[in-house]
Amino acid sequence: AASEIPSALRIIAGNGAMGYHPTMFEWALAPGERFVSEPVFLYAFGGLVEQTISARSTPLDRAVEGPFQRFLSRHIGIVGERLPCDAPQWLTWANFGPDLNDAMIRQQADLAARAGFVQFLLDDGWQRDRLGTEPDTAKFPEFAATAEYIRSRGLKLGLWLSCFSDKDTPDLKALPDAHSLPVVTRLGGIAMSFTTPWREFYAQDLARLHDRYGAAYFKQDFSNIIYGDLAENHSNRTRKESLLRGLRGLLETQDRLRALAPDVMSQMTHEIYWDTPGSPCDLAALKHAARYHVSPNACGGIVSRGTSASAVDPQKVRAELLAACHQARQVFYSHRGLPLYCLEFYGAATEDHQGSLTAEVQDRQVVSWLLGAPLVFSGDLSTLSAEHLAHYQKRFSLVNRLHRSWDIYRHFQFSGVPAPNDADWHWWGKLNDGGCGTVIVVRGSGGAERRAINIPWVKPDRRYEVVALFSERRLGDFLGRQLQSTGVELTLPVFGQEILELVPAHTGGL
Structure with a gap:
């Protein structure tokens, strides 16, 4: 049983019955109106359970890893299949949080390039007040120059953003009634509603960032849909109805962005898709967005900036790094009915503290994320030695050579x-x-x-x-x-x- 009903509104029972979650869905119809549901389908398979020298091979497993994946590609449509697998990816969040600036970004971009990363994501913190899509000029006096520098290092630029704005952002100035009601606030901003024409403004704004700064990837974050929208001038007739309308609006926005900028990689986090921790990835997400950032958010092995060396136990940090690798394999495996190369799990920590990050741990990171593709790595790259950087580069060069030869990221x-x-x-x-x-x-x-x-x-x-x-x-x-x-x-x-x-x-x- 499989369903294109999005996020937490989807229900699939053990007997294969499918539908909308009864406590989260309703749709008000006026005379003459009709409601069209999202597609649902049953996929049939058959075969025998076969014993191998190491485990049992079930017909369900064999169907899921092969013919079902081809079915999804041919009949559902997986957006990520049409775009290159830009991996490995490094992002700023783990050690720096929102405390970004031009000098730090240039330093990390230099090191990321030496380590063999392909994609470089500026996470939360590059915008003014962490809202909207205008750069913080105090941190980045010439953001176009910062973006150009990242791309000059052979890295594809990614940008984080959210659906929250404030009175000074262009979208709220242009569409002052497009925010959700009840008002949802975060970082001093208010949530904009995907059930309004704001979603067209949003898609065009992202396409503008692509054109102006060469951004090839957008990470879309923060929750608002889960809270509902009852604003009088919006299309929602009830708060429950607004949940599905909001999710549909979010997915339509991904389609619109793809029409405006076909080569852009759009990513949705589990948070914008519902909450934190949010819903697992699903078919609806991958039909409309190229990547999905799965929960939980975890990056074991990160040491807070400013921590004294005497307070760090390298053996404990190494154990955390290894545990994160195990968690990554578990999370990817739990999504094995979907194309895993479209999933991002945060993340593998790229930090060394008194020998905590050995070459063996680096190898463990690389292979653990290879249930899908090597997404996502994060952590202060300036803590790494030349040997660390060279080892990452060697391993990433190897797995990318294997992908070019055999398309390995797209198979599991x-x-x-x-x-x-x-x-x-x-x-x-x-x-x-x-x-x-x-x-x-x-x-x-x-x-x-x-x-x-x-x-x-x-x-x-x-x-x-x-x-x-x-x-x-x-x-x-x-x-x-x-x-x-x-x-x-x-x-x-x-x-x-x-x-x-x-x-x-x-x-x-x-």
Whole structure:
């Protein structure tokens, strides 16, 4: 069962019944009016439960990881599929919060470029009073020059914004009655309503930022729809009705922005889509927005600025970094019915404190976010050594080479292998339709030092060369059915990881 009803208004029962949440939905109809619901559908599948050497492979899992994803692409439409996977992404929030300025941004952009990041997001704090879309000239005297500098480092510029404005922002001046009622306030601003013509102003404003500053990505944040809108001159007849109208207006705004600026990457957070922590990602979100920022907001391993070195326990920080990697894998896996490359989980901490960020932890970060694509990294890059930056660059260059070769970000296989955990081994596939690409293997705190890694998703009659990329070892040539039945032997230390590349045997390896 699947539904395009958006956010918290969607209900799917265990028996497949679908509809609107009874306590959050109503629609008032006048004589002659009609209501058209969002599409819902049932997807049928069949097959046997098959036992592999490591787990059970169910027909549901096999359907979800393959044919169902193709169904979504062909019949629902996934916006992110039409845009490049700009990854990895680094954003400012984790250590800096809203305390941004030109000098700091230029420093971080230099370091982000050296580390191999592709996308650079100015999170909350670049606008005047953190509201609207006008730069804070006290922080950024020449914001166009700041934006140009970021792009000159080979980074794609992203900007954070919200649906809150104040009396000095152009939108509220132009549309003084377009705010929600009851009035919702945040940061001294008031929430604008997506049920009004303001949404056209908003879409055009973002397109203007794209044209003026070269912004290629917008992170849209903060809640307002959840509170409802009863303003007399708006289209809502009841507060409950305004919830669906507001969500529909938000999604229509994404479509309008795409029409105005087709190459822009639009992202919605779980907060603007409902609340914090908000609803999980859903089909409606990915049909209209290119990316979705999932909850919870967590970035383990960040140390507050100004903390003295004597107050930092590097072992504790390292444990937090590893726990964040496990959490990322759990969060991505919980969304496995959706195309994971469209999801952002915040985040992997790019900070080192007295040796807390080892090369092994960096590797753990890179592979953990590879259930989808390497989104999102954050933290003060000036705490990193040249060796840290070079190691990130090496790993990001590797995974982007794999994506160019095999389109790995857009694939995810999980049937017939252990589910994500941090106590033993588990692994997953990033293989294309020909069975080529990568298999990511991680070991947790326990399990045997050596074990067989079965790969159920290859073509049984095709011969593959398997190369362990982190350890730079060729493991040999294998017939697909051998990889499916007995697998390939691998040795890893506790909390170790490896990326296996599978290529047609005649093409060579590294």
